[in-house]
Amino acid sequence: MIQMNEVTKIYETKNRLGLFRAETRTVTAVQSLTLSIAKGEIVGLLGLNGAGKTTTIRMLSTLLDPTSGSIEIDGMPMADNRRSVQQKVNMIAGGERMLYWRLTGRENLQYFGRLYGLNTAKIRSLSDLLLAEVGLTAAADQPVEQYSKGMKQRLQIARGLINDPEYLFLDEPTLGLDAPIARQLRSTVRSLAKEHGKGILLTSHYLQEVEELCDRVYVLNRGRLLLCDKPDAIVRQVAGLQTAHLQVSGWDEALRPLLQEHLGKLGHPAELIGGVKDSDGNSASRSEESYRISVRSTSADMLITELLPWTMQYGLRINGFTCDKPNLEDAIILLSEGRVS
Amino acid sequence: MNIERLWSTTLAELSKQHRNRSRGKFVFFSLLLWPALGFLTSYFTMKPYRSGAGSVLSRIIPDERIPLFLLSGYLVFQLFWTVVEAAWLFELERKGGTVEAVFLTPAPKMAFLYGRSLYSLFHGIWMFAVFSLLTFLFVSDASTVNWAALIPALLLIMAAAVIWGALLCAVSLFSRESSFLYYIFQTPMELFGGVRIPPAVFPVWATGLSALFPVTYSLILVRGALYGHIGAGWWRAFLILLAGSILLVFCTRYLLSRAEKHARKKGNWTLF
Amino acid sequence: MWHTVFATAARNQRANLRAFPWAFTLGHIIEGGYLVLVSYFSYVYLIQGDLDDRFALYAGSGNYLAYAIIGGALNVFSVSMMMNVSRALITEWREGTLEALLLSPSSRNGYFLGTALQQFYRSGMVLLAVLVFGILAGMRLSAPHLLSVGVSGGLFILSCYAMALVLGSIMLYTRDTYIVQNTLFAVTTLLCGFQFPRQYLPGFLQAAGGVFPLTSSLQLLRRTLLTGEAIPLRDTLPALLLSLVYIAVGMWSNRLVERGLFEKYQA
Numbered sequence: 001m002i003q004m005n006e007v008t009k010i011y012e013t014k015n016r017l018g019l020f021r022a023e024t025r026t027v028t029a030v031q032s033l034t035l036s037i038a039k040g041e042i043v044g045l046l047g048l049n050g051a052g053k054t055t056t057i058r059m060l061s062t063l064l065d066p067t068s069g070s071i072e073i074d075g076m077p078m079a080d081n082r083r084s085v086q087q088k089v090n091m092i093a094g095g096e097r098m099l100y101w102r103l104t105g106r107e108n109l110q111y112f113g114r115l116y117g118l119n120t121a122k123i124r125s126l127s128d129l130l131l132a133e134v135g136l137t138a139a140a141d142q143p144v145e146q147y148s149k150g151m152k153q154r155l156q157i158a159r160g161l162i163n164d165p166e167y168l169f170l171d172e173p174t175l176g177l178d179a180p181i182a183r184q185l186r187s188t189v190r191s192l193a194k195e196h197g198k199g200i201l202l203t204s205h206y207l208q209e210v211e212e213l214c215d216r217v218y219v220l221n222r223g224r225l226l227l228c229d230k231p232d233a234i235v236r237q238v239a240g241l242q243t244a245h246l247q248v249s250g251w252d253e254a255l256r257p258l259l260q261e262h263l264g265k266l267g268h269p270a271e272l273i274g275g276v277k278d279s280d281g282n283s284a285s286r287s288e289e290s291y292r293i294s295v296r297s298t299s300a301d302m303l304i305t306e307l308l309p310w311t312m313q314y315g316l317r318i319n320g321f322t323c324d325k326p327n328l329e330d331a332i333i334l335l336s337e338g339r340v341s
Numbered sequence: 342m343n344i345e346r347l348w349s350t351t352l353a354e355l356s357k358q359h360r361n362r363s364r365g366k367f368v369f370f371s372l373l374l375w376p377a378l379g380f381l382t383s384y385f386t387m388k389p390y391r392s393g394a395g396s397v398l399s400r401i402i403p404d405e406r407i408p409l410f411l412l413s414g415y416l417v418f419q420l421f422w423t424v425v426e427a428a429w430l431f432e433l434e435r436k437g438g439t440v441e442a443v444f445l446t447p448a449p450k451m452a453f454l455y456g457r458s459l460y461s462l463f464h465g466i467w468m469f470a471v472f473s474l475l476t477f478l479f480v481s482d483a484s485t486v487n488w489a490a491l492i493p494a495l496l497l498i499m500a501a502a503v504i505w506g507a508l509l510c511a512v513s514l515f516s517r518e519s520s521f522l523y524y525i526f527q528t529p530m531e532l533f534g535g536v537r538i539p540p541a542v543f544p545v546w547a548t549g550l551s552a553l554f555p556v557t558y559s560l561i562l563v564r565g566a567l568y569g570h571i572g573a574g575w576w577r578a579f580l581i582l583l584a585g586s587i588l589l590v591f592c593t594r595y596l597l598s599r600a601e602k603h604a605r606k607k608g609n610w611t612l613f
Numbered sequence: 614m615w616h617t618v619f620a621t622a623a624r625n626q627r628a629n630l631r632a633f634p635w636a637f638t639l640g641h642i643i644e645g646g647y648l649v650l651v652s653y654f655s656y657v658y659l660i661q662g663d664l665d666d667r668f669a670l671y672a673g674s675g676n677y678l679a680y681a682i683i684g685g686a687l688n689v690f691s692v693s694m695m696m697n698v699s700r701a702l703i704t705e706w707r708e709g710t711l712e713a714l715l716l717s718p719s720s721r722n723g724y725f726l727g728t729a730l731q732q733f734y735r736s737g738m739v740l741l742a743v744l745v746f747g748i749l750a751g752m753r754l755s756a757p758h759l760l761s762v763g764v765s766g767g768l769f770i771l772s773c774y775a776m777a778l779v780l781g782s783i784m785l786y787t788r789d790t791y792i793v794q795n796t797l798f799a800v801t802t803l804l805c806g807f808q809f810p811r812q813y814l815p816g817f818l819q820a821a822g823g824v825f826p827l828t829s830s831l832q833l834l835r836r837t838l839l840t841g842e843a844i845p846l847r848d849t850l851p852a853l854l855l856s857l858v859y860i861a862v863g864m865w866s867n868r869l870v871e872r873g874l875f876e877k878y879q880a
Contacts, residue, residue, distance in 0.1 A: 011608060058608065061445055065605040086447035097438030102361045114353030115448035117346055159442070370792045378799040385803070388813040389668040389677065390660045397663040528647045537651065542658040 002060065002167055002199060004035040007069030009055050009223075029055040031223040032069070037167060037199040042189065044214035044231070045203045046328075048336040051220035053203040057169045060201065061091040073167065087116065089167045092160035094175035096152045101145040105136050105155045108144060109162055116163040130158040133188070150181045157188065167199040168192065174206060182206075186213055211235075211328040219335065226335065231328050236298065238334055239326035243273070244300040247320035248311060251291035255314055262310050263295065270297035290319055300325060343449075350448045354456025355463075362430075362464060372423060372468035380415045383537050384408065401542060406568075412475065413567060414536035417559045420498060423465030424506025425527060427457040428513040440514075444604075450597055451507075458506030462499060490575070491566035497579065498559040501586045505555055508593045514600035530554045558582040617720050621727025638735055641693050645743030648685030652678060652808075653750045671810035674839040679754055682747035683835050684807040687769065690740040691827060692798050694732055694773040699781035700790050701728045702867065715871065721864070729774050755841035765834040765844060768852050772826035775856040778863025785870045805831055826855035 009030040014022045030052040037043045047053045058064040059071065062082055071078040078085050099108055106127055113123035131140045134154035144152060153173070160168060170189065174182040190213060192198045204210050210217060211231045219227040219234065227234055256272070263270040274294040297303050300323035311318055387407060390398050402410050434440045443453060509526065533540070533547060534556030540548055551557045561578040565571055656662060656678055669675035701724070705711040714724070744752075776797075784793050801807075804814070804822035811819050811828070822828045830852040837844050 055608070063441060063444060063605065064608050065602075083447040086445060091445060093438070098442040099437075100357065100361050100439055101437070103357065107357075107360055111353055111357045112442065112446065114349055115443060115446040115453075117349065117448070163446070367792065370796055375795055375799045378803050382799075382803045382808065385813050386655075386808045389665050389809055390655070391663045391665045397661045398659065401659060528644055532647055532651055532654070538654050538659050543654070544658065547654070 001039065001074060002035075002037040002201075003072045004033060004056075004060065005070050005072070007033045007035075007056075007059060007066045007071065009052070009059060009064065010067045029223050030059070030066075030220075033220070033223070033225055035218055035225070035228075037201050039166065039199045040193055040197045041216070042193045042200045042202060042214045044210040044217035045201060045220065046207070046210060046217055046332060047203070047220040048222075048226075048332065052223040053220065054171055055223075056220075057091060057171050057201065057203065060167075061089055061169050062086055063091075087163060088165060089169065090160040090163055090165040091169040091171065092156050092173055094153070094172035096149060099144050099152060099155060099159065102143055104141045104143055105131060105147070105151075105158070106140045108155065109158055112159050113162050118163075126162065126164075127158070130161055133161075134158045135184075150177050153177055154181070154185075157185070161192075165198065167201070170200065170202045170204075172203055172205065174204060174209060182209070189213060207329040207332055208327070217328075219332070221335070235326055235328055235331045238331035241269075241296045241298055242300040242326070243294055243296045243324045244303045244307075245320075245322045245324075246293045246295070246304075246307060246311070246318060247290055248293060248316040248318055249290050250314075250316045251289070251293070255316075258314070259293070259310070266297075266303075266306055268298050268302070270295055270303060347449050347452045350452035351456040351459070353448075354453055355460050358457060358460035358464070362460075369468075371426070372419060372465045373471060376415050376419050376422075380411060383411055383415075386537075387411075401539060409567065410539075410564070411537065413563050414560060417498065417556055417563055418531055418534065418536045419465070419468070420462070420502045421505055421530065421556055421559075422527065423468075424458050424461045424502050425509055426465075427461040427506045428509035431457075431510060431513045444601070450601070451594060454507040454510045454593065454597065455503065457510055458503045461506055462503055485567070485569040487566045487569045487571055490571050491563070494559075494562035494566050494579070497582060497586075498555075498562065501555045501559065501582055504586045504589050504593070508589050508596070511593045511596040511600060514597070515603060530556050533557070535560050555582060555585065558585070617723030618727040618730060621724050622731040638739060641689055641736075641739040642742045645686055645689040645739060646746045648689065649682050649743060649746045649750050652681035652685060656681070667812070668810065671812040672839070673836050676753070676839060678750065679747075679752045679839055680835065681808060682744075682750065682752045683838055684831070686740055686743040686747065687831055687834065688802060688807040689743055690736050691769070691773045691801070691831075693736040693739055694729070694770070695777040695780060695797075696794055697732045697735075698725060698729050698774060698777035699784055699794065701725070702781055702871070703784045703788070703790055706785065706788075711871075721867070725774075725778065729777070733770065754838060757841055758837055758843045761837040761842070761844045762834070764849060765830065765837055768849055768856070769827075769830040769834045772830040772852055772856045772859075775826055775859035775863065778867065779859050782863060782866040782870045785867070786873075801825060801827060804828070807831065826852050826859060829855070 007030060008028065011027045011029055013025050013027060015025060033052075033056065035043075035056070045053050045056060055064065059066050062078065062085055065079070073081075073085050073088060076084060100111070103111065109127035109130060110123050113127065118126065127140075128137075131137050134157050136151060136154055136158070139147065139151060144155065147155065157173070160170075173189070174185055177185065186209060189200060189202065193200050202210065202214060214231055216228065217231050217234055218225060227237070229237065260272050263272055272293065273296050274292070276292055277289065295303060295307070304321055308318070384407075387398075390396075392398050392404050392407075398404075431440070434443075444450070529550070531537070533543075533551040534554045535551060536556070540551040540557060543551060558578040558581050561575060562582070565575040565578075662677075664675065664677055668677065672680050674680065702711065705714055780794065780797060784790050787793055804811070804818060805825055805828045806822065811822055811832075814822070833844055833848060833852065836842070
């Protein structure tokens with residue numbers, strides 16, 4: 001378990017104005033952040049407006065010291081056990097950095113393996129295994145400078161796994177990758193957590209990815225923690241409920257109170273928010289006229305099974321069913337626009 | 342600190358450097374052609390000075406020894422210059438984000454620095470050999486050479502150079518700009534170390550400065566051995582270089598830990 | 614064209630103030646100071662003023678200290694000038710702004726002149742600093758013939774600029790700055806006669822030095838500074854013509870290499 005307690009990071013930057021003049025500015029990148037990552041868990045870190053995600057990841061991976069607050073990994077305070085912590089964690093940043101371009105993929109892994117104190121035999125078997133896992137066996141002996149972007153990115157993953165870390169921090173791992181490769185990477189990440197029991201922290205611009213992978217998500221804004229919850233809970237909390245739209249013919253306004261009553265009896269909150277005549281009004285008779293009933297609830301999918309018997313009971317014919325489900329992206333956009341408190 | 346871990350990290354760094362450095366062309370230029378041209382320039386720069394019997398110059402450096410004097414100066418200077426390259430190339434690693442990747446690992450970072458510096462020395466060693474050969478072929482009178490003094494002196498000088506290089510690597514961890522190394526260490530080292538002018542003729546303040554550079558002592562050792570003059574001064578230089586180098590190892594260690602702390606505070610592993 | 618000149622100069626000046634020139638400019642000043650010191654130490658401590666008889670003959674003056682210091686200062690100036698003008702395009706390429714530059718219909722002459730103008734301001738500071746060191750070290754000059762100094766100074770700058778253009782296209786072609794520039798500077802320091810009269814060199818090296826416009830413009834400028842005499846106008850012709858040839862070649866080859874760069878890069 002990684003536990004970050006009330007961590008604050010303040011940078012001092014100097015901005016040169018002239019030959020001798022410079023102004024010092026302090027930037028609070030992270031403020032009083034408390035965060036935890038358990039083994040086998042994928043935790044997302046999302047941010048709005050220069051949120052301090054990268055700073056957080058760097059603090060967790062020992063590259064930065066917090067200005068205040070503490071970080072513990074499996075009960076060890078990081079400040080006093082840097083070497084042991086480094087043995088247990090690794091970090092993978094998106095892009096093409098953190099690799100030696102003139103070395104081959106295999107040589108890169110060998111070098112970093114040695115820095116983690118692995119012996120030659122272990123490095124050999126592990127690098128073969130990792131190269132196969134990230135699909136670079138054929139390119140293992142080519143210099144990295146000849147790799148494509150996706151290949152470099154996959155080699156980064158292998159580098160990040162060379163010490164078999166218990167915790168892995170991924171900073172925008174799919175940035176700029178092709179869709180199929182990104183998908184493959186997501187499945188790798190999932191299996192690392194679920195099958196190999198690694199604790200994973202992930203930041204990404206692709207919110208769908210976060211929604212798909214993460215068990216919990218922390219949302220930061222200007223270095224402060226805004227929210228922390230399961231992705232669907234965040235969506236519900238921020239972007240509201242799902243809305244089911246039923247297109248029916250044979251509607252009568254008299255049915256409205258009855259429907260309301262029926263919805264009230266369901267096991268979960270559901271609210272009738274509209275019942276309007278559908279726009280194409282050229283139907284032959286009133287019984288053919290199409291109405292749209294909109295109901296807001298926590299689960300639009302569940303609603304349909306509950307509404308079907310009711311409509312049949314009153315002789316309504318269902319012409320169509322759609323639902324609006326807000327996703328994490330909607331939630332984050334709402335948050336960043338400040339439309340949600 | 343675990344010796345085995347130190348050793349294996351040093352080896353890893355050596356082999357990485359070997360694969361990651363451009364070879365051939367670059368070494369030819371930076372370690373052989375430029376110093377050779379520099380040597381020629383200094384040689385011709387001395388031409389306007391009156392030489393021969395009765396001249397001031399011949400009282401300080403006998404005429405026939407001028408080329409040997411300059412060549413030995415350039416030889417030792419180049420040895421220290423090869424290791425500066427290690428620090429110089431640090432900037433590239435920083436930009437590539439690999440310094441960050443290395444500091445993520447629990448490997449001993451002293452070994453990382455010494456591996457770099459040691460490799461730079463090996464990297465330039467063939468040039469060192471060519472240069473030495475030139476010295477002997479063209480200008481040396483082999484009969485005056487005190488081999489028993491020259492060989493250990495050269496070994497000590499090489500060790501001192503590696504230590505110097507690692508120190509500069511540690512210094513360059515602090516700064517985003519490594520060209521200052523060149524201006525602050527190399528240029529004054531050439532003057533005050535006595536590459537072109539023997540420090541014996543310097544005024545007091547300059548002699549004081551020259552005492553700061555390992556090149557000064559290295560040149561006393563090499564020139565003394567080449568001319569066969571091994572006296573108290575030679576032994577003093579030997580001991581100072583030895584003790585100074587040991588001291589610099591500790592300085593390097595201190596600087597490294599300060600640099601790591603600094604980077605952890607400022608977050609400037611990669612920011613430029 | 615002038616629009617481009619000033620836009621480029623202003624952009625570079627702004628970028629410079631913000632980012633990096635400290636170590637660089639300071640470095641050149643230190644290097645210049647060091648050159649002065651070497652000359653001073655050699656002259657005062659090593660040979661105690663005991664010069665070879667031919668020196669005065671070759672240099673046109675027996676003032677060794679002034680000769681060596683002016684040479685050193687001009688060497689530092691020319692290196693810093695050539696280095697930065699020649700590196701302009703390859704830096705744009707490395708930073709990924711070359712496409713943007715080539716896309717705009719701006720004048721290439723203007724671009725280089727702008728770079729040179731801004732660079733002149735910086736190199737000029739370095740030159741001044743070194744000359745101040747020189748005066749502190751005891752360099753004394755006779756009253757200069759202002760017109761001659763002005764003309765030969767302008768010619769010296771022109772020859773730096775001309776050589777920088779050619780150097781720049783070599784850099785762009787080889788995509789290397791470090792080896793190319795340092796090799797050239799090692800060669801010019803030996804051959805152009807910055808630190809000693811060229812007549813001391815063997816004949817073939819003297820001839821080789823004549824290839825650079827820097828050689829003759831340096832001799833002109835230093836001669837008039839040392840002696841305070843006027844220079845006959847026809848003496849300026851070799852440096853002027855050679856510079857023009859270099860500029861023409863540089864412009865032509867830059868255009869050629871630029872185009873090839875993208876073809877190669879995309880292939």
